[in-house]
Amino acid sequence: MNAESSRPRLNRRPEWAALAEHREQFGRTHLRELFAADPERGTGYTLRVGDLYLDYSKQLVTDETLTLLRRLAEATGVAELRDAMFRGEKINTTEDRAVLHTALRAPRGTVVEVDGEDVVPGVHTVLDRMAAFSERIRSGEWKGHTGKPIKNVVNIGIGGSDLGPAMAYEALRAFTRRDLTFRFVSNVDGADLHEAVHDLDAEETLFIIASKTFTTIETITNATSAREWLLGGLKAGPEAVARHFVALSTNAGKVEDFGIDTANMFEFWDWVGGRYSFDSAIGLSLMIAIGPDGFREMLDGFRLVDEHFRTAPPEENAPLLLGLLGVWYGAFFDAQSHAVLPYSHYLSKFTAYLQQLDMESNGKSVDRDGTEVDWQTGPVVWGTPGTNGQHAYFQLIHQGTKTIPADFIGFARPVAGLGPDLTAQHDLLMANFFAQTQALAFGKTPEEVRAEGVPEELVPHKTFRGNHPTTTILADELTPSVLGQLIALYEHKVFVQGAVWNIDSFDQWGVELGKVLAKRIEPVLTRGTGGEELDSSTAALVAAYRTLRGR
Numbered sequence: 040m041n042a043e044s045s046r047p048r049l050n051r052r053p054e055w056a057a058l059a060e061h062r063e064q065f066g067r068t069h070l071r072e073l074f075a076a077d078p079e080r081g082t083g084y085t086l087r088v089g090d091l092y093l094d095y096s097k098q099l100v101t102d103e104t105l106t107l108l109r110r111l112a113e114a115t116g117v118a119e120l121r122d123a124m125f126r127g128e129k130i131n132t133t134e135d136r137a138v139l140h141t142a143l144r145a146p147r148g149t150v151v152e153v154d155g156e157d158v159v160p161g162v163h164t165v166l167d168r169m170a171a172f173s174e175r176i177r178s179g180e181w182k183g184h185t186g187k188p189i190k191n192v193v194n195i196g197i198g199g200s201d202l203g204p205a206m207a208y209e210a211l212r213a214f215t216r217r218d219l220t221f222r223f224v225s226n227v228d229g230a231d232l233h234e235a236v237h238d239l240d241a242e243e244t245l246f247i248i249a250s251k252t253f254t255t256i257e258t259i260t261n262a263t264s265a266r267e268w269l270l271g272g273l274k275a276g277p278e279a280v281a282r283h284f285v286a287l288s289t290n291a292g293k294v295e296d297f298g299i300d301t302a303n304m305f306e307f308w309d310w311v312g313g314r315y316s317f318d319s320a321i322g323l324s325l326m327i328a329i330g331p332d333g334f335r336e337m338l339d340g341f342r343l344v345d346e347h348f349r350t351a352p353p354e355e356n357a358p359l360l361l362g363l364l365g366v367w368y369g370a371f372f373d374a375q376s377h378a379v380l381p382y383s384h385y386l387s388k389f390t391a392y393l394q395q396l397d398m399e400s401n402g403k404s405v406d407r408d409g410t411e412v413d414w415q416t417g418p419v420v421w422g423t424p425g426t427n428g429q430h431a432y433f434q435l436i437h438q439g440t441k442t443i444p445a446d447f448i449g450f451a452r453p454v455a456g457l458g459p460d461l462t463a464q465h466d467l468l469m470a471n472f473f474a475q476t477q478a479l480a481f482g483k484t485p486e487e488v489r490a491e492g493v494p495e496e497l498v499p500h501k502t503f504r505g506n507h508p509t510t511t512i513l514a515d516e517l518t519p520s521v522l523g524q525l526i527a528l529y530e531h532k533v534f535v536q537g538a539v540w541n542i543d544s545f546d547q548w549g550v551e552l553g554k555v556l557a558k559r560i561e562p563v564l565t566r567g568t569g570g571e572e573l574d575s576s577t578a579a580l581v582a583a584y585r586t587l588r589g590r
């Protein structure tokens with residue numbers, strides 16, 4: 040940490056000052072001007088990474104901006120930190136842990152060491168066990184306590200132990216086994232578990248308890264209720280648990296304490312962060328859904344982007360570019376948020392997944408030294424599938440007062456759909472996709488509005504300022520590999536930003552305080568004991584709650 044202290048503050052670096060000056064000169068330069076000045080911009084400002092085609096021509100940048108941003112990345116040691124991550128160094132300094140989600144998709148035979156031990160063989164042992172188990176479920180060979188095959192899989196987990204598999208299951212729905220039912224339970228609100236299991240037959244149901252720590256109160260509470268539901272439904276004793284419960288965790292002791300045989304536990308390791316874990320054992324539900332081959336294909340997609348991030352030169356490095364664009368807008372355009380707008384119904388949970396990935400990683404306000412930052416860090420990430428958003432919040436993006444950089448993600452071919460002409464329907468979806476980034480970039484001038492014969496008093500209302508920055512990410516089809524590529528792209532983008540901002544993107548101390556306070560408040564609610572330390576607002580709310588509950 041002391042070595043860190045000699046590191047110049049980000050906003051005292053000459054590279055930062057150069058960007059600030061460049062921003063002054065950039066002023067209100069409009070994308071219309073940038074496109075007019077460079078007829079090749081639409082093809083020149085593009086990158087290809089694996090199956091992803093990235094167009095960043097509609098970003099508020101020039102060659103000079105990009106050069107200056109890359110200089111900042113160089114000065115802040117992004118490449119060095121990246122290499123340290125891939126080598127297995129303990130770059131999560133506040134928890135003294137390596138950050139090795141990239142090892143989860145390393146090919147057999149690669150050597151990645153943590154504390155002198157190669158972790159890759161262990162990764163493949165677990166993947167092989169997961170594959171064997173998935174096949175037993177998919178083939179019907181694995182039987183429940185009463186001898187019936189498993190038809191329903193319920194994943195119980197929260198945060199990184201839920202969002203990844205739940206998102207990927209939706210994303211790859213077209214590749215899943217339709218004769219099996221998959222449900223994902225995360226909320227400690229009992230309604231979540233109730234709705235997930237009320238129509239299921241306990242005899243045919245497998246619960247996957249996903250928790251890195253196996254101490255997360257929401258998950259353990261739901262798992263306990265699920266066990267009760269199961270044993271009640273089976274009219275059986277605890278001996279039935281073994282055929283209906285498996286665990287995904289780093290904590291064998293706690294798994295055993297809960298009553299799950301560790302033979303039914305799929306392990307991962309403390310160098311896998313929760314929000315980076317879904318291609319570890321945490322992906323078991325997904326593997327059962329899409330099969331081991333589909334899962335491996337997805338890992339190949341992750342690996343492809345890992346290799347790109349590790350080896351592509353800065354000018355062609357997509358995660359570096361996306362990360363730096365976010366730094367640019369946060370620091371010099373006061374952009375507070377970032378929209379991710381997939382034009383695919385299958386990606387309906389993608390942005391929710393990214394919220395944890397990005398906001399839990401980069402929602403920090405002290406740097407690695409523990410000193411308060413005085414620059415913007417992670418943005419508020421938000422968004423839903425694009426066409427729905429168009430009829431809800433796009434008005435604000437087009438004509439509001441805020442700078443909202445946005446990523447548009449679309450596909451050339453539909454994976455599935457209904458309708459008389461699937462191709463035409465997809466073209467309609469994608470026409471919207473292309474139209475939106477065009478409208479956001481170029482807007483509509485008052486002159487153009489007037490030329491349409493619009494009465495003068497309505498001209499300001501129908502004018503679109505434009506100049507709203509977007510990146511377009513286009514791929515052929517949403518396959519398991521493409522999903523892996525997309526996720527790795529965002530993982531590394533978040534990494535780049537954390538490196539530039541000099542924050543630890545891999546801890547999450549900010550979620551702890553609420554957990555501690557909830558533990559203190561719970562007995563006050565249920566038994567009315569304690570609570571002397573509560574502030575007057577919380578004490579009054581707790582009292583009102585107890586009155587409403589008749590306590």
Ligand SMILES: O=P(O)(O)OC[C@H]1O[C@](O)(CO)[C@@H](O)[C@@H]1O
Binds near residue numbers: 197254313399550
């Ligand atoms: O997998 P676990 O240990 O149950 O944790 C769930 C989630 O809780 C968090 O620690 C935040 O509370 C996340 O980082 C994590 O993904």
